[in-house]
Amino acid sequence: MTRFPKFITSIGYAGIVLVQSVGYFPSVFLRSDGRRDLFRQLYATGIRTLPVVTVVSIFMGMILALQVGLELARFNQENYLGAAVMLTLLREMAAFCCGICMAACVGSAIAAEIGTMKVNDEIDALRIMGIPPVRFLAAPRILALLLMSPVVAFYCCIMGTIGGGIVGATQLNVDFGQFMSSALWMAADKDLFVGIAKAAVFGVLVGDVSFCEGMGASLGATGVGKATQRAVIVSFLAILISGYMISRAFY
Amino acid sequence: MGEKVIEFVDVVKRFEGRAVLDGLSFAVERGEVFTVLGPSGTGKSVTLKHIVGLEEPDSGEVRVADARVGYLFQSGALIAWKTVWENVALPLVETTRLPDAEIERRVASALEAVGLSDAADRYPAELSGGMQKRAGLARAIVRDAEIVLYDEPTSGLDPVTSAVIERLIVDLNRSRGVTSVVVTHDLAMAARTSSRIMLIKDGKSVACLPPDEFMRCGKREVAEFVGAAKGEET
Numbered sequence: 001m002t003r004f005p006k007f008i009t010s011i012g013y014a015g016i017v018l019v020q021s022v023g024y025f026p027s028v029f030l031r032s033d034g035r036r037d038l039f040r041q042l043y044a045t046g047i048r049t050l051p052v053v054t055v056v057s058i059f060m061g062m063i064l065a066l067q068v069g070l071e072l073a074r075f076n077q078e079n080y081l082g083a084a085v086m087l088t089l090l091r092e093m094a095a096f097c098c099g100i101c102m103a104a105c106v107g108s109a110i111a112a113e114i115g116t117m118k119v120n121d122e123i124d125a126l127r128i129m130g131i132p133p134v135r136f137l138a139a140p141r142i143l144a145l146l147l148m149s150p151v152v153a154f155y156c157c158i159m160g161t162i163g164g165g166i167v168g169a170t171q172l173n174v175d176f177g178q179f180m181s182s183a184l185w186m187a188a189d190k191d192l193f194v195g196i197a198k199a200a201v202f203g204v205l206v207g208d209v210s211f212c213e214g215m216g217a218s219l220g221a222t223g224v225g226k227a228t229q230r231a232v233i234v235s236f237l238a239i240l241i242s243g244y245m246i247s248r249a250f251y
Numbered sequence: 252m253g254e255k256v257i258e259f260v261d262v263v264k265r266f267e268g269r270a271v272l273d274g275l276s277f278a279v280e281r282g283e284v285f286t287v288l289g290p291s292g293t294g295k296s297v298t299l300k301h302i303v304g305l306e307e308p309d310s311g312e313v314r315v316a317d318a319r320v321g322y323l324f325q326s327g328a329l330i331a332w333k334t335v336w337e338n339v340a341l342p343l344v345e346t347t348r349l350p351d352a353e354i355e356r357r358v359a360s361a362l363e364a365v366g367l368s369d370a371a372d373r374y375p376a377e378l379s380g381g382m383q384k385r386a387g388l389a390r391a392i393v394r395d396a397e398i399v400l401y402d403e404p405t406s407g408l409d410p411v412t413s414a415v416i417e418r419l420i421v422d423l424n425r426s427r428g429v430t431s432v433v434v435t436h437d438l439a440m441a442a443r444t445s446s447r448i449m450l451i452k453d454g455k456s457v458a459c460l461p462p463d464e465f466m467r468c469g470k471r472e473v474a475e476f477v478g479a480a481k482g483e484e485t
Binding site for chain 2: 031033040117120121122124125127128129130131136
């Protein structure tokens with residue numbers, strides 16, 4: 001009985017935070033303090049996730065190439081391996097991989113940081129000083145994820161394609177150059193833009209959900225742990241659901 | 252009777268059905284150091300949160316004069332990724348349009364008042380507990396606060412650092428005319444610094460008296476608290 005209203009309330013709160021954050025985006029650029037916070041968040045979102053994103057996307061490309069390549073080989077269609085890998089990455093997997101990495105690396109850190117601030121009274125301190133927590137904490141984080149997620153997704157796509165090309169060349173007798181030319185031949189502008197837009201939506205959702213879960217933390221370290229766990233789970237669900245809806249809208 | 256800057260009228264606040272404040276009434280006058288005493292869990296911090304509007308009463312009324320209010324949290328509540336200087340400057344940078352030179356002057360003055368000028372470039376994690384509280388106090392007064400609320404200002408501190416914080420509370424009251432509301436369970440500090448002491452028990456005010464009268468008060472709850480506090484000291 002109480003779960004349903006709480007679920008609705010949480011979605012409503014996340015929506016309000018998102019709208020308010022978007023309203024505060026200009027102030028992030030205008031204030032020197034905001035710009036400094038934004039650069040700090042861009043670094044945390046982009047540069048610090050690169051090692052994980054690199055490994056995950058290379059292996060994802062390798063798995064894709066192996067599974068698809070084995071099937072294509074049965075019909076002597078290995079020439080299309082590059083196209084199949086590129087299309088899958090551009091349309092779905094690069095954005096998905098980026099979103100999952102963002103949720104695991106960045107979202108969990110945001111929820112833990114905000115949750116710790118909440119239980120240590122730092123959020124209350126901001127309110128008493130007249131500083132809206134959404135402007136000070138949520139806006140730079142969500143903006144950084146909005147700006148950086150498409151870049152990271154594009155990087156995922158490149159690394160995944162390289163991974164697929166390596167598997168094609170070493171295990172499926174597909175020349176690396178042929179793999180790449182097939183991949184680039186099939187890549188369409190629409191796939192690129194939808195993939196990048198999807199990554200941007202995933203980034204915003206991860207930032208919004210993680211901030212809201214952090215703000216809901218209570219009862220000390222245990223509460224922060226639970227908030228972090230919830231942030232990752234809810235982010236994953238939000239990525240899957242919104243990913244399907246965007247795909248359905250464009251394809 | 253001086254001008255009332257804070258007034259609680261029959262305030263009731265419940266959390267999950269349990270009344271933390273149960274008809275609490277008191278008033279704080281301008282320029283006094285008003286101490287709220289009581290055992291843990293009796294609603295002392297909740298009382299402070301009502302003053303700054305972080306909590307709303309279920310019934311009753313909280314009246315606060317139109318004044319700049321500073322709040323010293325038990326933990327200091329400093330922002331971890333900002334230096335002491337940036338933390339103290341935060342309310343000025345974020346909520347005013349003061350020129351940089353004026354912000355610098357005010358921050359330097361606040362840090363000097365709490366004796367932290369040398370630690371301006373350090374991060375909260377590099378400070379001791381006492382230094383974090385002093386930095387929190389500098390942030391609380393940097394906007395020329397007329398009322399400062401202290402939540403357990405000396406808890407977890409060694410006697411020397413406690414004495415420093417205690418002296419700061421008195422100095423701010425005397426030199427800047429700051430009205431102070433101190434929440435603590437440290438009776439000795441309350442007796443030395445306060446204009447009046449209020450004892451809360453079960454969400455109600457049991458006694459609200461000047462320190463010397465409070466220490467001699469014949470009420471059973473007060474005598475028990477004073478006796479227990481003196482027992483802890485020895």
